[in-house]
Amino acid sequence: MRRLRGNFLMNLKPETLQQIDEAITRYPVKRSAILMVLHAIQEDRGYLPPETVEWVAAKLELPPINVYEVVTFYPMFRRKPIGRRHIKVCRTLSCALLGGYKTCETFEREFNTRRGETSADGEVTIEFVECLASCGTAPVVMVDDTLHENVDSAKARQIAELIRQEAAGRT
Amino acid sequence: MPAPAQRRIIFRHVDEPGYTNDLACYLRHGGYAMLRKALALAPAAIIDEVKRSGLRGRGGAGFGCGLKWTLVDRRSGKPIYLIVNADESEPGTFKDRHLIHQDPHQLIESIMITCWANGVQQAYIYIRGEFPEGARILERAIGEARAAGFVGPNIGGSNYGCEIYVHRGAGAYICGEETGLIESLEGKRPYPRIKPPFFPAVLGLYQCPTIVNNVETLCHVKHIVEIGGGEFAKIGTPNNTGTRIYCVSGHVRRPGCYEFEVGRITLGELLHEVCGGPLPGRRFKAVIPGGSSAKVLRFGDTFTLKNRDGSPRPLAVEDIPMDFDTMAACGTMGGSGGVIVMDDSVNMVEALANLNAFYAHESCGQCTPCREGSLWMKKITHRLVHGQARAEDGALLKSVADQIAGRTVCAFGEACAWPTQSFVAKFGEEFQAYPETKRSPRPEGAGALV
Numbered sequence: 001m002r003r004l005r006g007n008f009l010m011n012l013k014p015e016t017l018q019q020i021d022e023a024i025t026r027y028p029v030k031r032s033a034i035l036m037v038l039h040a041i042q043e044d045r046g047y048l049p050p051e052t053v054e055w056v057a058a059k060l061e062l063p064p065i066n067v068y069e070v071v072t073f074y075p076m077f078r079r080k081p082i083g084r085r086h087i088k089v090c091r092t093l094s095c096a097l098l099g100g101y102k103t104c105e106t107f108e109r110e111f112n113t114r115r116g117e118t119s120a121d122g123e124v125t126i127e128f129v130e131c132l133a134s135c136g137t138a139p140v141v142m143v144d145d146t147l148h149e150n151v152d153s154a155k156a157r158q159i160a161e162l163i164r165q166e167a168a169g170r171t
Numbered sequence: 172m173p174a175p176a177q178r179r180i181i182f183r184h185v186d187e188p189g190y191t192n193d194l195a196c197y198l199r200h201g202g203y204a205m206l207r208k209a210l211a212l213a214p215a216a217i218i219d220e221v222k223r224s225g226l227r228g229r230g231g232a233g234f235g236c237g238l239k240w241t242l243v244d245r246r247s248g249k250p251i252y253l254i255v256n257a258d259e260s261e262p263g264t265f266k267d268r269h270l271i272h273q274d275p276h277q278l279i280e281s282i283m284i285t286c287w288a289n290g291v292q293q294a295y296i297y298i299r300g301e302f303p304e305g306a307r308i309l310e311r312a313i314g315e316a317r318a319a320g321f322v323g324p325n326i327g328g329s330n331y332g333c334e335i336y337v338h339r340g341a342g343a344y345i346c347g348e349e350t351g352l353i354e355s356l357e358g359k360r361p362y363p364r365i366k367p368p369f370f371p372a373v374l375g376l377y378q379c380p381t382i383v384n385n386v387e388t389l390c391h392v393k394h395i396v397e398i399g400g401g402e403f404a405k406i407g408t409p410n411n412t413g414t415r416i417y418c419v420s421g422h423v424r425r426p427g428c429y430e431f432e433v434g435r436i437t438l439g440e441l442l443h444e445v446c447g448g449p450l451p452g453r454r455f456k457a458v459i460p461g462g463s464s465a466k467v468l469r470f471g472d473t474f475t476l477k478n479r480d481g482s483p484r485p486l487a488v489e490d491i492p493m494d495f496d497t498m499a500a501c502g503t504m505g506g507s508g509g510v511i512v513m514d515d516s517v518n519m520v521e522a523l524a525n526l527n528a529f530y531a532h533e534s535c536g537q538c539t540p541c542r543e544g545s546l547w548m549k550k551i552t553h554r555l556v557h558g559q560a561r562a563e564d565g566a567l568l569k570s571v572a573d574q575i576a577g578r579t580v581c582a583f584g585e586a587c588a589w590p591t592q593s594f595v596a597k598f599g600e601e602f603q604a605y606p607e608t609k610r611s612p613r614p615e616g617a618g619a620l621v
Contacts, residue, residue: 026336028293029377031358035341039300066358073360073535074341076300092262093463093525093620094420094511101619130344130529131262131463132301135420135509136427145303 094135223400230385263509363581408434439489461506464586466593565602
């Protein structure tokens with residue numbers, strides 16, 4: 001069997017490793033666990049570092065290309081670090097009809113950065129994403145795992161203020 | 172005549188004060204009694220009830236649920252899998268969040284009944300990546316159900332055992348397509364499979380017979396076991412039985428999810444009475460009745476259908492019943508039940524540009540007509556909106572869309588072509604006007620859509 005190369009480099013928490021081993025038991029075919037394993041690594045490290053591909057390939061006994069093609073296909077997987085907080089503004093029609101573009105621009109102004117980019121202080125990354133499936137409370141925004149509903153410009157400024165306060169409290 | 176009242180069956184406990192999503196609350200409300208009842212019935216009898224109920228899939232295509240179950244290959248000797256499609260990502264559709272967050276045990280009980288009826292011993296819930304909270308709620312609920320003996324080995328003291336696992340997607344719309352979903356669950360890129368000849372019922376997950384059902388469809392199963400297929404078939408209208416969740420979003424006063432008997436309410440009643448009509452000072456202009464892929468309807472248009480006796484049946488957009496069949500006869504579809512409303516502040520070229528950006532982003536790239544065509548359509552509408560319109564753009568859009576639909580492995584080809592085809596056909600004058608004005612005359616107070 002191939003040696004788990006880059007194991008020490010992955011630097012995963014013990015509970016992440018446990019979570020990964022448990023996920024693999026859920027499927028009759030190891031390869032099926034790939035999305036769950038990648039999610040676990042991304043939650044632990046904040047992104048998928050370059051050594052992920054080889055490490056997961058060895059873990060699931062796959063050629064690395066099988067991991068690479070998955071990492072590069074799914075929009076939620078990131079190969080670069082992002083800001084401490086991840087702001088995802090919904091771009092699709094129902095949100096746009098009620099001001100989703102304005103909401104996104106408000107966040108861009110508040111953090112002095114642009115969609116798809118991270119603020120200079122590394123605090124937030126703003127992303128304009130496709131439908132978050134909460135069209136009835138448009139415009140919607142996800143900050144990390146939390147959904148915020150009816151986010152007009154005023155509410156966007158409140159959310160931005162809370163994020164700044166939280167950041168100030170940390171230092 | 173006032174609009175009919177909601178008939179909340181699968182939404183009975185959604186937004187109910189004091190109702191929580193834990194097992195104790197579910198049991199207090201009679202939970203898992205239908206699983207016990209089902210385990211005492213022969214599997215074939217349950218499938219018969221579901222067939223009798225006339226339940227059609229709520230994901231978009233409206234395929235008969237009982238028929239789907241009947242098509243499963245039971246002689247292969249291979250295990251049969253159930254996959255719950257909780258990858259709800261059709262823009263305009265937002266019911267799964269409520270069903271999963273507020274009543275996860277209803278879904279789990281229905282899954283277990285379905286598994287028993289079909290001899291399934293392993294079920295996967297494929298939940299979209301953007302629902303991390305929903306995934307945690309389901310994991311916890313499955314854990315509770317397992318501890319109480321409703322999931323796992325020897326269910327309810329019987330010899331029958333079945334496991335449910337939660338599997339998270341990662342933000343790809345195409346995973347809602349059932350064979351794309353299967354590929355994704357196998358750990359690959361979600362490129363949809365060619366069908367026919369082989370459907371998932373024969374060769375699905377790991378080349379084993381597989382059932383893929385939508386969350387809303389499955390939630391009905393426990394209620395069919397409760398009241399019987401015959402009684403269920405009396406709800407709604409013939410061939411469009413049961414209830415549906417209509418998700419209304421966009422320019423109405425009271426957007427939200429509403430459960431009605433299928434076809435017993437018209438589009439006009441839903442929008443004007445249930446949702447409170449247009450925003451102050453506005454008029455309805457257009458509506459997409461079944462998720463963003465459904466063809467758009469223009470207010471003011473009328474359709475002439477036929478009554479049973481052959482006499483003409485004129486229908487205004489407001490008069491169209493919210494069902495599968497009449498919607499199809501009017502050239503659109505009931506689809507996923509996502510109703511997106513646009514008022515007279517909307518520039519239809521911009522609205523289409525918004526949708527085209529979505530489809531260009533979400534095309535999986537497997538088939539050339541869709542991969543290239545969806546991007547071309549995005550670029551053409553983009554240049555229209557940004558002041559570089561050409562006289563031929565309307566016709567060009569239609570030509571591109573016409574060459575995608577019907578030429579791809581999966582229905583995404585149609586899904587991305589239908590908005591363009593219908594927007595250009597029904598609002599042609601807005602596309603025509605572009606070459607002269609060069610820049611969209613965005614109505615006052617309207618926000619940007621692209």
